[in-house]
Amino acid sequence: MAYIKDKGGCSRIMQTYLVRKFKDKFAYAVCLACVIVAVIPLGSILFEVTKNGLPALNMEFFIEGPRAIGEPGGGIANSIQGTLILIGLTSLIGVPIGILSGIYLAEFGNNKFGKIVRLTNNILAQFPSIVIGIFAYLTIVLLIGSFSPLAGAIALAIIMIPIITRTTEESLKLVPNTLREASMALGIRRWRTIMSIVLVSAKNGVVTGIMLSISRIAGETAPLIMTILGSQWFFSGLTEPMDALTLRIWRLALLPYDYAHTTGWGAALVLIIIVLSLNILARILTRSKFVLRGV
Amino acid sequence: MIGMNKELLSVSSKERVNQTYKIETENLNAWFGTKQALKDINIKIRANSITAIIGPSGCGKSTLIRCLNRMHELVPSAKVSGKVFLDGVDIYSKNVDPVIVRRRVGMVFQKPNPFPTMSIYDNVAAGLKLNGIRDRKRLDEIVRKSLEQAWLWDEVKDDLDKPGASLSGGQQQRLCIARALAVEPEVLLLDEPTSALDPIAASKIEQLIVSLKRDYTIVIVTHNMQQAARVSDYTAFLYLGRLIEYDVTAKIFSNPREELTENYIAGRFG
Amino acid sequence: MDENMKYPPKFFLSVDDFFKYILGIISGLVVLTLFFMVLELFRHSLPVLSLKFVFGVNWNPVVGSEEYGILPYILGTMVTSVIAIVVGVPISLGIAIYLSEMAPNFIRTTLSFIIELLAAVPSVIYGLWGLFIFRFWVRDFIEIPLSKYLGFLPIFQGEPFGLDILTAGLILAIMIIPTVASVSREVLMAVPNSQREAAYSLGATKWEVIRLGVLSYAKSGIVGAAILGLGRAVGETMAVTMVIGNAIGAAALPTSLFKAGQTMASLIANEFNEADPTSLHPNALVGVGLILFVLALTVNLFAQVLVWRILKIKEGAVE
Numbered sequence: 001m002a003y004i005k006d007k008g009g010c011s012r013i014m015q016t017y018l019v020r021k022f023k024d025k026f027a028y029a030v031c032l033a034c035v036i037v038a039v040i041p042l043g044s045i046l047f048e049v050t051k052n053g054l055p056a057l058n059m060e061f062f063i064e065g066p067r068a069i070g071e072p073g074g075g076i077a078n079s080i081q082g083t084l085i086l087i088g089l090t091s092l093i094g095v096p097i098g099i100l101s102g103i104y105l106a107e108f109g110n111n112k113f114g115k116i117v118r119l120t121n122n123i124l125a126q127f128p129s130i131v132i133g134i135f136a137y138l139t140i141v142l143l144i145g146s147f148s149p150l151a152g153a154i155a156l157a158i159i160m161i162p163i164i165t166r167t168t169e170e171s172l173k174l175v176p177n178t179l180r181e182a183s184m185a186l187g188i189r190r191w192r193t194i195m196s197i198v199l200v201s202a203k204n205g206v207v208t209g210i211m212l213s214i215s216r217i218a219g220e221t222a223p224l225i226m227t228i229l230g231s232q233w234f235f236s237g238l239t240e241p242m243d244a245l246t247l248r249i250w251r252l253a254l255l256p257y258d259y260a261h262t263t264g265w266g267a268a269l270v271l272i273i274i275v276l277s278l279n280i281l282a283r284i285l286t287r288s289k290f291v292l293r294g295v
Numbered sequence: 296m297i298g299m300n301k302e303l304l305s306v307s308s309k310e311r312v313n314q315t316y317k318i319e320t321e322n323l324n325a326w327f328g329t330k331q332a333l334k335d336i337n338i339k340i341r342a343n344s345i346t347a348i349i350g351p352s353g354c355g356k357s358t359l360i361r362c363l364n365r366m367h368e369l370v371p372s373a374k375v376s377g378k379v380f381l382d383g384v385d386i387y388s389k390n391v392d393p394v395i396v397r398r399r400v401g402m403v404f405q406k407p408n409p410f411p412t413m414s415i416y417d418n419v420a421a422g423l424k425l426n427g428i429r430d431r432k433r434l435d436e437i438v439r440k441s442l443e444q445a446w447l448w449d450e451v452k453d454d455l456d457k458p459g460a461s462l463s464g465g466q467q468q469r470l471c472i473a474r475a476l477a478v479e480p481e482v483l484l485l486d487e488p489t490s491a492l493d494p495i496a497a498s499k500i501e502q503l504i505v506s507l508k509r510d511y512t513i514v515i516v517t518h519n520m521q522q523a524a525r526v527s528d529y530t531a532f533l534y535l536g537r538l539i540e541y542d543v544t545a546k547i548f549s550n551p552r553e554e555l556t557e558n559y560i561a562g563r564f565g
Numbered sequence: 566m567d568e569n570m571k572y573p574p575k576f577f578l579s580v581d582d583f584f585k586y587i588l589g590i591i592s593g594l595v596v597l598t599l600f601f602m603v604l605e606l607f608r609h610s611l612p613v614l615s616l617k618f619v620f621g622v623n624w625n626p627v628v629g630s631e632e633y634g635i636l637p638y639i640l641g642t643m644v645t646s647v648i649a650i651v652v653g654v655p656i657s658l659g660i661a662i663y664l665s666e667m668a669p670n671f672i673r674t675t676l677s678f679i680i681e682l683l684a685a686v687p688s689v690i691y692g693l694w695g696l697f698i699f700r701f702w703v704r705d706f707i708e709i710p711l712s713k714y715l716g717f718l719p720i721f722q723g724e725p726f727g728l729d730i731l732t733a734g735l736i737l738a739i740m741i742i743p744t745v746a747s748v749s750r751e752v753l754m755a756v757p758n759s760q761r762e763a764a765y766s767l768g769a770t771k772w773e774v775i776r777l778g779v780l781s782y783a784k785s786g787i788v789g790a791a792i793l794g795l796g797r798a799v800g801e802t803m804a805v806t807m808v809i810g811n812a813i814g815a816a817a818l819p820t821s822l823f824k825a826g827q828t829m830a831s832l833i834a835n836e837f838n839e840a841d842p843t844s845l846h847p848n849a850l851v852g853v854g855l856i857l858f859v860l861a862l863t864v865n866l867f868a869q870v871l872v873w874r875i876l877k878i879k880e881g882a883v884e
């Protein structure tokens with residue numbers, strides 16, 4: 001280390017070393033601090049939602065609809081119903097399409113068209129949901145002339161499909177090729193091989209995708225504003241406005257009454273339980289990390 | 296400089312051993328998970344000498360030299376036991392910082408691994424900058440000297456700001472050698488440094504290794520018997536994680552003690 | 566003998582081909598959707614699209630004196646997104662570094678899980694929390710000190726209130742952290758170990774290894790992750806709507822961080838149901854959606870390319 005020695009640098013190297021050690025420790029502390037900073041909001045949200053939401057929960061809350069604005073009491077049963085209907089309708093549209101296009105991408109998607117589909121899905125998965133809501137408004141609501149749960153479901157399906165497509169594709173790709181070959185060697189046709197053998201052995205991944213996507217759409221608000229509008233009433237047909245938990249939370253939060261805020265927190269508690277339990281369940285089902293990316 | 300390291304590597308004087316050896320291992324064992332890769336290795340490596348490590352693929356050559364600068368422990372699930380003395384100080388004792396050990400014991404890897412997005416210049420200067428050398432003129436000087444030593448200077452002197460990834464495989468390996476030389480370690484561990492090079496570059500690297508003997512202690516892993524015979528003073532033959540034979544190179548190649556060694560050198564296995 | 570007699574012409578696809586084409590058509594639906602989305606947004610916003618629409622600052626939906634200029638909302642979107650990136654990306658990067666390079670295994674799994682949960686919380690709940698809790702944190706711990714000591718700066722003008730551009734930007738920062746952190750973590754984990762070893766062998770400390778061996782290698786992927794976060798921030802609606810204060814017209818110009826503002830998305834959420842269908846108001850809101858669409862598409866495409874590139878390196882190399 002001649003160049004260091006001849007400058008009499010022994011102590012300087014030592015100094016540098018200490019500074020480096022300090023920087024090392026400091027970087028560690030900073031990264032840890034980042035983690036803590038990120039965890040605080042989650043902790044606070046869970047705490048506040050539970051603390052403020054619990055007092056709202058009672059029998060009435062779960063079986064009645066809202067009273068007239070300004071009048072305390074009533075419940076959010078119609079909103080829960082609406083959210084469940086939306087989940088059902090959306091899944092009816094989104095799950096088959098999502099799974100089938102996932103199958104296409106995994107089994108036949110090694111071409112230019114597959115690339116375009118994949119890119120489109122990636123874009124839609126990250127897309128502003130309010131724009132999707134406008135699209136559903138322009139095509140469905142304007143077409144049938146009224147707000148409609150169907151329009152809401154279509155908007156949500158556009159959000160759901162990319163998630164299911166991607167998880168299906170990735171879990172099918174994990175199925176070893178030998179399984180396909182073995183089945184085809186038995187003379188079973190390709191399509192039957194895929195539908196009955198490959199899909200079945202990938203079912204955990206596919207179900208995970210479905211649950212994650214439901215957890216995601218159950219929490220969507222923006223695209224519902226211009227499709228189902230929100231309502232005081234229970235579901236009354238596919239050409240009438242309908243309510244949803246998320247819309248209710250938003251509307252209640254903006255009302256200037258304490259009782260409304262309490263009900264809002266209560267609704268938030270119900271929503272967060274639905275969303276997080278679906279999400280956690282899905283992640284327990286498959287502990288692999290591919291499904292987690294950016295969903 | 297040494298004084299500082301001694302301070303950092305301070306261990307009770309009882310544990311100090313004979314100083315003519317730069318590196319000594321004592322019952323060195325290494326594992327990957329439950330698989331034992333090194334078994335009771337005892338080897339003494341003289342200062343300012345070139346020691347070649349030979350043996351069939353998978354016998355633990357890389358693992359051995361990676362134990363000499365505490366790189367082995369970076370593999371998750373890897374484990375080491377036994378002692379490795381550097382200038383008489385056990386580098387595995389508690390109060391020794393591996394950062395200092397690696398600073399003194401440099402390494403060139405089997406596969407070239409330059410920093411691909413950094414410029415050629417920054418690749419070579421990386422280690423120096425870590426040690427607080429910022430003076431541009433000094434950096435220039437050392438970068439040039441190191442690249443010249445690694446026989447790369449003439450090829451890259453006009454594109455020092457090109458990224459490391461833009462070089463060919465052989466050039467990348469020489470860049471890695473230059474990078475290791477730039478920080479002037481005391482020991483240089485070379486893991487098959489010429490396996491990615493063409494014969495001309497390889498022979499230049501061999502010349503370089505021989506010329507470095509004056510200032511460095513060198514341990515080189517090689518699959519090339521001629522290379523081992525040409526450059527090294529001592530040769531160690533490893534087989535299935537054990538040190539089978541270790542002697543003066545001439546002796547190993549002309550008159551080995553063990554039959555296993557003879558068979559290997561004669562190309563009868565491995 | 567006629568060839569056609571020996572091999573009767575095939576009129577139908579084989580079952581397998583039929584299956585394949587049906588699936589192809591179904592998977593093509595999303596492409597069609599995206600295409601129609603552009604078309605519909607464009608068609609319906611045509612009546613209002615003009616330079617004055619993009620660069621105007623006045624917003625008046627009253628029939629007879631209608632005027633639609635969306636510059637304040639474009640700027641509002643930009644400013645809140647920039648705050649989100651400036652605050653959120655460094656924190657996310659710290660988390661990603663901790664998760665990929667520093668944390669012991671069991672902490673890594675638990676923590677990744679928690680971060681993913683953060684992503685699962687619906688944005689309306691962030692909004693609720695922002696409106697009733699976070700807003701006061703921002704006002705008391707950030708805005709009041711800032712206005713006390715740096716109040717002379719134009720961007721800190723005004724009475725700290727907590728329902729303003731700063732709060733919106735900060736809540737966006739919190740919301741993009743899970744996305745940016747988990748994508749960055751993947752990018753960091755895709756860095757081959759030989760890079761880390763190269764740095765270690767020079768006698769680098771852990772942090773120096775991260776800097777030399779990991780971050781410099783993963784740069785473009787991290788930029789991609791940040792842009793992905795930007796995409797999310799740009800389109801995020803509910804949480805912003807609930808805390809930004811919802812100013813209109815020239816008042817919504819983001820001249821100070823302590824001012825009520827408006828983003829494109831929050832404007833749509835606030836006004837869509839109140840728009841008179843006989844006026845141009847709905848068209849103007851669709852127009853805002855179109856601009857948002859273009860912005861989000863550009864940002865997203867850019868991010869996809871960057872992230873793809875680095876994760877592909879991982880697929881290729883078996884290290």
Ligand SMILES: Nc1ncnc2c1ncn2[C@@H]1O[C@H](COP(=O)(O)OP(=O)(O)OP(=O)(O)O)[C@@H](O)[C@H]1O
Nearest residue numbers: 327330332351352353354355356357358359370405
């Ligand atoms: N990361 C690892 N995880 C598990 N086992 C490993 C790992 N690296 C090496 N091994 C095992 O340890 C043993 C010694 O490996 P090492 O790399 O030291 O061999 P080598 O002599 O350098 O071989 P080569 O000449 O092929 O480079 C081998 O049997 C190998 O299978």
Ligand SMILES: [Mg+2]
Nearest residue numbers: 356357405486
């Ligand atoms: Mg090896």
